[in-house]
Amino acid sequence: MEPEALARLVEEFARLPGIGRKSARRLAFWVLKADQAGVDRFADALRDVKRKIRFCDTCWDVTEDSPCAICRDARRDESLLCVVEEPSDVLAIEATSEFRGRYHVLHGVLSPLDGVGPDDLKIRELLARVRESAPREVILALNPDTEGDATAYYLQKLLDPVGCIVSRIARGIPVGGDLEFADTVTLSRAIQGRERLHG
Secondary structure, three states: OOOHHHHHHHHHHHHHOOOOOHHHHHHHHHHHHHHHHHHHHHHHHHHHHHHOOEEEEOOOEEOOOOOOHHHHHHOOOEEEEEEEEHHHHHHHOOOOOOOOOOEOOOOOOOHHHEEHHHHHHOHHHHHHHHHHHOOOEEEEOOOOHHHHHHHHHHHHHHHHHHOOOOEEEEOOOOOOEEEEEEEHHHHHHHHHHHOOOOO
């Protein structure tokens, strides 16, 4: 029989998203084998993230100081506003070094089946921000799934009367992907989102 302390740790790890019982048990045994200093660093990191991390009052990204570093950066293009689902999406886009505008994090997408409606997201804050700062373009960088599409459509309807350009990031075949293995929806979107080549 598993010792109670170990079983509790497995239970806690299993509550993490994407972690099943096997992975939770493997992580618990990693903690058990680690030296005390390593476990203390891990515990301190967990405590620090809860104590120090908050949401930016402007864009709702994670930060230690509000406004966050991106919102404070005067070199960013205020006329471009990229709307994303989660703070992790900001990190993904920033890693490309392609976007130099501002962000707005919704903290989810519309999902009636899960009980997530407009009031559960940072949509009211987005509309107030767009009215106040009047960006030239709002880019909807939402996941290309049913909920992401529904949220993009809903936001487009709300933003159209404001008078800014509303765009959606391109979708299609990933770099290095083979057409024969792509599903029909992805192929359709790739063809619809094709770009003109200039010679």
